[in-house]
Structures are given as C-alpha cells and as structure tokens.
Amino acid sequence: MLSNAAQYAIRSILYLALYSNATQRVRAKKISQDLEVPQPFLAKLLQRLGGADLVSSSKGPTGGFYLNKANRNKTVWDIIVTVDGTEKFNQCFLGLHTCSDTNPCPVHFSVSPFKQAIKKDFKGKTIAQFAEEIKKRGTVLSLKDFDALHE
Amino acid sequence: MLSNAAQYAIRSILYLALYSNATQRVRAKKISQDLEVPQPFLAKLLQRLGGADLVSSSKGPTGGFYLNKANRNKTVWDIIVTVDGTEKFNQCFLGLHTCSDTNPCPVHFSVSPFKQAIKKDFKGKTIAQFAEEIKKRGTVLSLKDFDALHE
DNA sequence: CCAATAAAGGACTAAATTATCTTTTTTTGT
DNA sequence: ACAAAAAAAGATAATTTAGTCCTTTATTGG
Numbered sequence: 001m002l003s004n005a006a007q008y009a010i011r012s013i014l015y016l017a018l019y020s021n022a023t024q025r026v027r028a029k030k031i032s033q034d035l036e037v038p039q040p041f042l043a044k045l046l047q048r049l050g051g052a053d054l055v056s057s058s059k060g061p062t063g064g065f066y067l068n069k070a071n072r073n074k075t076v077w078d079i080i081v082t083v084d085g086t087e088k089f090n091q092c093f094l095g096l097h098t099c100s101d102t103n104p105c106p107v108h109f110s111v112s113p114f115k116q117a118i119k120k121d122f123k124g125k126t127i128a129q130f131a132e133e134i135k136k137r138g139t140v141l142s143l144k145d146f147d148a149l150h151e
Numbered sequence: 152m153l154s155n156a157a158q159y160a161i162r163s164i165l166y167l168a169l170y171s172n173a174t175q176r177v178r179a180k181k182i183s184q185d186l187e188v189p190q191p192f193l194a195k196l197l198q199r200l201g202g203a204d205l206v207s208s209s210k211g212p213t214g215g216f217y218l219n220k221a222n223r224n225k226t227v228w229d230i231i232v233t234v235d236g237t238e239k240f241n242q243c244f245l246g247l248h249t250c251s252d253t254n255p256c257p258v259h260f261s262v263s264p265f266k267q268a269i270k271k272d273f274k275g276k277t278i279a280q281f282a283e284e285i286k287k288r289g290t291v292l293s294l295k296d297f298d299a300l301h302e
Numbered sequence: 303c304c305a306a307t308a309a310a311g312g313a314c315t316a317a318a319t320t321a322t323c324t325t326t327t328t329t330t331g332t
Numbered sequence: 333a334c335a336a337a338a339a340a341a342g343a344t345a346a347t348t349t350a351g352t353c354c355t356t357t358a359t360t361g362g
Contacts, residue, residue: 001152004350007246014257027308041351047310060359061307076258095158096291106165106281106290107227110272114265121261130257139257143249155320178338192321198340211329212337307360315352322345330337 005045006083008037009054010076011141012046016055016067017131018141025057025064035142045083052082072128080122089119156196157234159188160205161227162292163197167206167218168282169292176208176215186293196234203233223279231273240270 002010012031020026028046032039046065049055056068080089092099092108099105101112125133134141153161163182171177179197183190197216200206207219231240243250243259250256252263276284285292 002244002246004246007244011245029308038351040353043309044311044351050309057309058359059307059309059357062360063308063358065309093153093158094162094292095153095155096162096293099291104288104290105292106285106288107269107272108290110269114268118258118261118265121258134257137255137257139255139259140247140250141245141256143247180338189321191323194339195321195341201339208339209329210327210337210339213330214328214338216339304362305360306362308358310357311355313352313354315350317350318348320345320347322343324343325341327340328338330335332334332336 001089002080003084003088005041006080008035008042009045009049009079009083011035011037012042012065013049013054013067013071013074013079013127014131014134015141016065017072017127018134020064020066022056022066022068025062025066027064031065034144036144049079049082052078054079054082067127072131073126075124075126076122076130077119089115152240153231154235154239156192157231159186159193160196160200160230160234162186162188163193163216164200164205164218164222164225164230164278165282165285166292167216168223168278169285171215171217173207173217173219176213176217178215182216185295187295200230200233203229205230205233218278223282224277226275226277227273227281228270240266 012035015031015035016026028043029039031037031046032042035042046055046057050057050065053070054074055065055071057063057065080086091097092105093111094105094107096105099108101108133139163186166182166186167177179194180190182188182197183193186193197206197208201208201216204221205225206216206222208214208216231237242248243256244262245256245258247256250259252259255263284290
C-alpha cells in the first residue's frame, strides 16, 4: 500500500514534529540512526521532501532538518501524495482500474470503507495534530526507545 | 498490499470458479485475454498455482485449467499465502516490525481493524462460496464484459 | 579567511518484481 | 504412428524500487 520511501517519510516527519524546531535541527544521520532507516537513502528522501515544502533544512555546522510552521500544517496525505502519488493508494485491491461503487470487484465493499476511513484520517489531521496525539498516546515510531536520548 | 501476481492469481481463480469445470477447461491464453493480464506471466503463475494445488490442469488439445472439488474448497487467503507469503500482508502500515496492539505505531488503530476484517473474510469463505456471491451480486473481475462469451 | 560540517545534487549499483522467450513433455484426434 | 495443441519447465530480459557513493555548495565558528 505504501512504498518503503513513503513509510520512511512519514516516520521522519513525525519524528521531526516531535524532536525538532527552527533552532533545534536534526542531522539526517541522526534521524536515520534513530529510526533505523538506511542513511543515504533517507538523505535523498529528505531532499525531495524539502523540495516539496514538507520539511525545512539548513546547511553547515549546526545545520540539519526541522519543521517550520508551514511544514507542521501539512498532512500525512500530503506526504503520501508527494512520495508515492495517489494512484497506488487509491487502486482497487484486485488491480481493476474500473472498479468503483457502481462497478465493484468482488472485494470492493470489504475494502472500500476502510480505505475511505484511513484516507479521511490522513487528510483531515495536520502533522502538528498528529504529533500531539502521539505525545498523548505514547505511540511509537521506531524499534528503539530513543525518547531517553531527547530528555 | 498485494503484488500484481497475487491480484492476477485471485482474479484467475475466481474466473475459473465461474467458468470452468473438469470437462470445461480454459486455456491460459483465454484467461489472460479475458482478464487482460500478460499471457506468459499468467502461464507461469498458473503453473505455480497448480503446484500448490490451487488449480488443476491437463495438457494437450482440449487441455487447459479448471478447478476441481479440492481447489474450490481453498480460500482467497490460501492464494495470497502461496503467491506473496504472509509477511507483506501482515506488515505494519509504517513498516515497523515491532508494531502491535500493545506497542502501536501512530496509525495502528486506524489500520488494524481493517486488516483483521479483510483477513477474516478471505480466510473464512471458500472459493466456491466467493463465486456464489459473485454470481448473486454481479461483481466484476475484468474490464471487459466477457459474460457474453460464455453464454 | 579558513577548516570543518552538513545538506544538495547527480551518477551509479543492487535487488526484487514483472514480463518474455524457447524448448520439452503430455495428450488428443486422425 | 503422427501432427497439432496445450501445459511444464527453465532461461533470460526489462522495469521499478531501493539503496549507495562521490562531488559541490552553503554555513558556522575560530
């Protein structure tokens, strides 16, 4: 449903929402280590996300990635669209591009409501709101317990 | 969520459930045309499905593929397991292999019920039952209206 | 100004998936 | 027996996705 790249992107941006701001920037290397994601691949990906105004960055010593106000008002759906495009996510479960409510495939009505729900969730909440929820609920972005490192 | 191969496999088997039996066999070429799936790729795939006892076949003129009794009692889940394995389907939406109800990722509780429901559906119904539903509801396996060709 | 640091950019490599091609084996009808 | 038809089998090719490496550019602190 999502490419590795899109998964990495979502996790990285939620990570930055939690642990960065304009003065506390995080290097690509640190993000890749904390999230256990291949470093050069992530670097490339962050570049793309920068181009799409989903993350901000600055060069040089003390440089790194962070989220500014605008970045925090984007949605998870924006990330998916930027990295994977919409087609992959919207596609019929059996790959039929004519599948719809009026011309359904055999599993359409099992699959469709959930996709709609997930999509609505991803479109309706900003990254900032998502990050708030993560803090409240204590959900997890990585295998490692890296919270300790940030306290 | 599913590979092209798994999608083709499901559609082909449901197709055979509807349009074949031990004496009315269907050639790989016809299936590929009706479902609009690459022919040599499908031939290979049907071979694998034969090996896994999900379809039956016979060689020579008048030969082709069909479903026997045993094949009709398999499930869509069996197809997915055979073609893709379980990992891909069960994997966390964000790719975290530690994600679970007790250690959830940020989208776990949006995504998890959906997966459970689909999986239950795919495990609980036989191909034969699925085919019955398709007949009743008139759902669709292809872009083309190939029903006419079978009447 | 200079050395160190970090992102940006571009070229390249690897792996997996998807798709094709060719040959062999089995079966059928004549 | 033989020719035609179809699946089985195995090798190969193309495409996409994932991942790496190297060079350039910008920024900071001394």
